[in-house]
Amino acid sequence: MTTQLPMIVQNKMEQHHFERLTPIQEKCFETIKNGEDIVAVSPTGTGKTLAYILPFLDKLEKNETLQLLVLAPSQELAQQIGSVCREWLDVTVQVITGGANVKRQIEQLKKKPEVIVGTPGRLHELMSQTKKIKCHQLKSIVLDEADYLLKEEHLHTVRDIVKRAPSQRQLLFFSATSNDTLEHISKWFNTQANFINVAHQTSNVTHGFIRVEERKRSDILRKLAYVNKMRGLVFVQNVGSLALLYEKMMFENIKVGVLHSDTHHIERKKMLDAFKEGNVTFLLTTDVASRGLDITDLPYVIQYDLPREKDIYLHRAGRTGRMGKSGCVISFVSTKQEIEYKKIVPKNTDIKEYIVKDSILQEKHK
Known part of the structure; x- marks a missing residue:
């Protein structure tokens, strides 16, 4: 495939020591480059961000007009996508999310970015109330984590953003999981998109x-903190339970951080950086705050609270084992929850039972 890529893409890949495209990148490249709409489904950690960015290396012009808009569900994911865009695209990129200073964002728009990455709420605010984002030259719109962005509570806002673009715009929907929501895309957006799975x-x-x-879960989490090379993203069901668990871990002198929607975006970035650098053992988080997070070489995902749906399990699990690396997903399961747990784990998965003994995580012998 590499020999068929435009020279600008080959050169960029060489600069980044990027040897070959992943399956999702390979399958999407020509379709996106040709301006066609797509719905692409690929597990988390398989290179979806570059799958939609690489084709634009040869499509974007440095002409001070907005050509590419990327929607993301969370501040962290938007910032991550923005960083990747800046690394790979030779144009002006601006990230616009909630939680940041609106006046500063409006000021930065004077630089006339060719690419904007943002969260729907703030983008919609700047488009509808201040008219500061001009969409008349917009050629392509990406919905990253489309399954989440198209849920009922976001759908109206997202559709209104899309309506502001020219009718011939290109629409790219990317998701880690395939569900009923994605099947309604043609109806909601009047598109006959190519489906790539x-x-x-x-x-x-x-x-x-x-x-x-x-009642014993916090004690098990404390014991896990002493396992060699432990670094885990810990999923808690809601902000209230997360705050309580944080206090317990701090009392036990465990190095712990929190990442949830109520945290100020600067604090969130500090926590995330500390975790990525290995200065924090556990990062406690909720599902919304964690979507799309890319934490290099994350060894463990710990489900302190079980998710209610299989899709959420997959999104959580996808924080580890990214780009083919190894990882481990550990779920805390009560006797009553065992049947429920086995229903949400992907089919044909070899499920292991673990115990923590003398600061060692080991498989329980049956």
């Missing part, structure tokens, strides 16, 4: 559980 890929992620009753 590379959802079935081999994974180096192991899945297992620790049998523990609810």
Whole structure:
């Protein structure tokens, strides 16, 4: 495939020591480059961001007009996508999210970015109330984590943003999971998009559980903190439970950070950086705050609270084992939850049961 790529793409890949395209990148390249609409499904950690960025290396012009708009569900994901765009695209890129200073964002728009990455709420605000984002030259719109962005609570805002672009705009929907929501895209956006699905890929992620009753979960988490090379993204069901768990871990002198929607965006960035650098053992988070997070070489995802849906399990699990690396997903499961747990784990998964003994995480012998 590499020999068929435009020279500008080959050169950029060489600069980044990027040897070959992943399956999703390969399958999307020509379709996106040709201006066609797509719905692309590929597991988390398989290179979806570059799958839609690479084709634009040869499409974007440095002409001070907005040509590419990327929508993301969270501030962190928008910032990550913005960083990748700046690394790979030789145009002006601006990130616009909620939680940041609006006046400063409006001031930065005077630089006339060719690419804007943002969260729907703030983008819609700047488009509808201040008219500071001009969409008349907009050629392509990407919905990253489309399954989430098209949920009922966001759909109206997202559709209104899309309506502001010219009728001939290109629409690109990317998701880690395929569900009923994606099947309504043609109706909601008047598009006959190409459907690209590379959802079935081999994974180096192991899945297992620790049998523990609810009142003992914080004690098990404390023990896990002393396991060699432990660094885990810990999923908690809501902000209230997260705050309580944070206090317990701090009391036990465990190095812990929090990442949730109520945290100020500067604090969130500090916490995320500290975790990525290995200065924090556990990063406690909720589902909304964690979508799309790309944490290099994350060894563990810990589900302190079980998710209610299979799709959420997949999104959580996708934080580890990215780009073919190994990882482990550990779920805390009570005796009553075991049947429920086995229903949400992907089919044909070899589920292991773990125990923590003498600061060692080991498989329980049956």
